[in-house]
Amino acid sequence: xxxxxxxxxxxxxxxxxxxxxxxxxxxxxxxxxxxxxxxxxxxxxxxxxxxxxxxxxxxxxxxxxxxxxxxxxxxxxxxxxxxxxxxxxxxxxxxxxxxxxxxxxxxxxxxxxxxxxxxxxxxxxxxxxxxxxxxxxxxxxxxxxxxxxxxxxxxxxxxxxxxxxxxxxxxxxxxxxxxxxxxxxxxxxxxxxxxxxxxxxxxxxxxxxxxxxxxxxxxxxxxxxxxxxxxxxxxxxxxxxxxxxxxxxxxxxxxxxxxxxxxxxxxxxxxxxxxxxxxxxxxxxxxxxxxxxxxxxxxxxxxxxxxxxxxxxxxxxxxxxxxxxxxxxxxxxxxxxxxxxxxxxxxxxxxxxxxxxxxxxxxxxxxxxxxxxxxxxxxxxxxxxxxxxxxxxxxxxxxxxxxxxxxxxxxxxxxxxxxxxxxxxxxxxxxxxxxxxxxxxxxxxxxxxxxxxxxxxxxxxxxxxxxxxxxxxxxxxxxxxxxxxxxxxxxxxxxxxxxxxxxxxxxxxxxxxxxxxxxxxxx
Numbered sequence: 001x002x003x004x005x006x007x008x009x010x011x012x013x014x015x016x017x018x019x020x021x022x023x024x025x026x027x028x029x030x031x032x033x034x035x036x037x038x039x040x041x042x043x044x045x046x047x048x049x050x051x052x053x054x055x056x057x058x059x060x061x062x063x064x065x066x067x068x069x070x071x072x073x074x075x076x077x078x079x080x081x082x083x084x085x086x087x088x089x090x091x092x093x094x095x096x097x098x099x100x101x102x103x104x105x106x107x108x109x110x111x112x113x114x115x116x117x118x119x120x121x122x123x124x125x126x127x128x129x130x131x132x133x134x135x136x137x138x139x140x141x142x143x144x145x146x147x148x149x150x151x152x153x154x155x156x157x158x159x160x161x162x163x164x165x166x167x168x169x170x171x172x173x174x175x176x177x178x179x180x181x182x183x184x185x186x187x188x189x190x191x192x193x194x195x196x197x198x199x200x201x202x203x204x205x206x207x208x209x210x211x212x213x214x215x216x217x218x219x220x221x222x223x224x225x226x227x228x229x230x231x232x233x234x235x236x237x238x239x240x241x242x243x244x245x246x247x248x249x250x251x252x253x254x255x256x257x258x259x260x261x262x263x264x265x266x267x268x269x270x271x272x273x274x275x276x277x278x279x280x281x282x283x284x285x286x287x288x289x290x291x292x293x294x295x296x297x298x299x300x301x302x303x304x305x306x307x308x309x310x311x312x313x314x315x316x317x318x319x320x321x322x323x324x325x326x327x328x329x330x331x332x333x334x335x336x337x338x339x340x341x342x343x344x345x346x347x348x349x350x351x352x353x354x355x356x357x358x359x360x361x362x363x364x365x366x367x368x369x370x371x372x373x374x375x376x377x378x379x380x381x382x383x384x385x386x387x388x389x390x391x392x393x394x395x396x397x398x399x400x401x402x403x404x405x406x407x408x409x410x411x412x413x414x415x416x417x418x419x420x421x422x423x424x425x426x427x428x429x430x431x432x433x434x435x436x437x438x439x440x441x442x443x444x445x446x447x448x449x450x451x452x453x454x455x456x457x458x459x460x461x462x463x464x465x466x467x468x469x470x471x472x473x474x475x476x477x478x479x480x481x482x483x484x485x486x487x488x489x490x491x492x493x494x495x496x497x498x499x500x501x502x503x504x505x506x507x508x509x510x511x512x513x514x515x516x517x518x519x520x521x522x523x
Contacts, residue, residue, distance in 0.1 A: 001507060003409050009395065011173075012117060014055070021028065035175065037065075038072075039066075039067055039076070040074070041077045041078070043077060043078065043086065047079075050506075051509045054499075054509075057495075058512060059102075060104055071089065076097055077090065077096045077097070078097055078102045079099075095114045097119055097512075098119075102512075103514075104118070104149065106481075111506070117142070117407075134500075143193060143211070145198070145234035148469055149513060151196065152192060152522050152523035153195070154334065154519055155224045157198070157200040158200060161194050161221055162191040163231050165188075166366065167470065168183075168187045168220065168232070168236065169184045169188050169191065170246070172187065173256060174259070175244040175466075176255070179430065182204045182389065183216075183253040187216075187217060189212040190212055190214065190217035190221075193210050200432045204221060204222040206216060209382065220232060241263060246268075247268075247270065248273075250296045251270070251285065251292060252285075252288030253288040254285055254286040257284075265498055267501060270289065272461065275373050283371070284371070291413070294442070294444070295338070295413070299337055301336070303442070304326060307442070307444060310421050311324060311448075312324040313360060314359070314363065315344065315359055318355070318359050319355050319358075321346060322344055322346045324342055325342065325460065327343045327464050328340075328341035328463065331518045331520050332465065332466065333466060340444065341420060342462060343456075343460060344448075344451070346355075346453065347453050352451075355450060356409075360412075360448075363412075368414050368416055372410050372413070374410050374510055376409075407449050407450060408449070409450075410445065411445070412447065414445075415443055416439055418439045421440075421442070453479070455489060458485075458487055458507055465521065468523045469521045469523050471523075472523070473485055473511070481511065490510050490511065
C-alpha cells in the first residue's frame with residue numbers, strides 16, 4: 001500500500017477514488033478470501049461530517065484505497081453501526097467492520113487483519129445475509145499498540161502481575177536517574193498492557209509477543225506465573241532503602257532526589273526528619289512535614305463529595321453559573337486518593353480571566369487557607385504559543401513549579417472545620433489501608449484549575465488522565481496523525497488548523513479514536 005500511496009484516479013462523474021497501482025494484500029489482511037485487491041467504503045450514517053472528513057483525509061495521506069460509491073468491488077465497509085441493508089450491493093465475503101478497525105489500520109499503515117474485535121459481521125453468499133460472529137478464546141492476546149486506543153479499566157483481571165510491575169516502576173523512579181526513569185516507563189507500559197487484557201493471564205505465551213512487554217517484564221511475569229512470586233520484586237521491596245524512600249517521597253514537596261539525600265544523611269522516617277534541625281527546607285516541604293499525617297493519608301470518595309460541595313458553593317457565591325467538575329483519579333473511579341483536583345469553567349471569558357484570583361481571596365477570607373501556590377495570567381495562551389512555562393506565584397512561600405499547560409491553577413492546602421463543612425462530616429477509617437483522621441479540621445490538598453469554555457473539553461480529557469493515557473494520546477497524535485494534543489486543544493500540523501470540539505466525545509473523534517469513559521482510562 002505504502003509503495004503506491006500517491007496514486008489517485010478522478011472518475012468522470014466526480015467520484016474520487018484513491019487507488020494504489022495493483023494493491024496486493026494477504027488474504028488475512030484484506031479479509032477477502034482469494035482476492036488480491038481491497039477497496040474501502042465508509043458508511044457516513046452516525047458519523048459526524050467533521051469526523052468523516054478527517055477519516056478520509058488521513059486515509060488519503062496514508063495511501064488507502066477509498067471509494068465514495070457502494071459497489072460489488074468493495075472489500076471493507078466501515079461503519080459506526082451494524083449496516084446489513086448494504087449487503088445486497090456488496091461482493092461476497094465483504095467485511096463489515098468498526099471505525100476502530102480503520103483507525104488501527106492507519107496506525108499499522110495497512111489494512112489490519114479483521115478479527116472479531118473489529119467485525120460487525122461478514123457478508124456470505126448464502127440464504128442468510130450474515131453469519132454470527134463466533135467468539136473463540138485465542139491462546140494469545142492481540143491489542144492496539146497505544147494505550148489511548150484501548151480501554152483500561154480500574155478493576156482488571158491481572159492485579160497479581162501489575163502490582164509487581166508497579167512496585168518495580170516505583171523502585172526505578174526512586175533512583176532519580178535517566179536510566180531509572182527509562183526502566184520505570186518500561187514497567188509502566190507493560191503494566192498498562194496487562195490491565196487492558198480481557199481475562200486473566202495464565203501462561204507467558206499469551207503475552208510474550210504483545211507490544212510493550214519487554215524481556216525484563218516478561219521474565220518477571222513468567223516467574224510469578226510459575227512460582228507465585230518474583231524474586232526481584234521480593235528483594236527490592238524488602239530493602240531498607242526502598243522502604244525509606246516510599247515514606248520520604250510521600251512527604252508533600254519531597255521528590256526522589258531530596259529523599260535520597262535525606263536517607264544518605266541517616267534520616268529514614270518522618271520522626272527523623274522532624275528531629276533534625278539542620279535541613280534547608282522549602283516552604284512546601286516545611287508544610288509537608290508539619291501536616292504529614294493529614295496530607296499523606298488516603299482521602300475516601302465520601303470526603304471528596306463533602307469538600308467538592310463546599311468549594312462548589314463558595315465558587316457559586318463568587319461567580320454564579322460556574323461549572324465545577326472533579327477530575328483526576330476520582331473521576332476515573334478510584335475510591336481513594338491523596339488530593340482533589342477540580343476543573344472550573346464559565347461561559348463568560350471575562351470572568352474566566354479573573355475568577356481564580358478572586359476565588360482564592362474569597363477562600364482566604366473564609367479562614368480555610370493554609371497555603372496556596374498560584375499560577376495565573378496564561379489562560380489566554382494556547383498550545384500553539386509554546387510549551388511549559390514557569391509559574392507566577394502570589395503565595396505564602398514562593399516555589400518554582402513547571403507546568404505543562406497554560407491554564408490558571410491554584411495548588412491549595414486547605415484546613416476545613418465545622419464552619420466550612422458542618423459538624424460530624426469528618427470521615428472515619430472506612431476503607432482498608434486508609435488513615436483519614438476522624439477529627440476536624442481536615443487538612444487536605446485541593447487543586448483548582450480554570451479553563452476557558454472553548455478549551456474545556458480538551459482540559460477535561462487532560463486533567464482526567466491517567467498520566468500514561470495522556471502520554472500515549474500525545475505520542476499517538478504526533479506519530480500517527482501529525483497532530484498536537486494539549487489541555488488547550490487539538491492542532492492539525494499538516495493543515496495548520498485547530499480542530500474544535502464541544503465534548504470529550506468530539507475530542508476523541510477528532511483523533512480518530514473510539515471514545516472511552518473516564519473509568520476506562522486507568523492505564
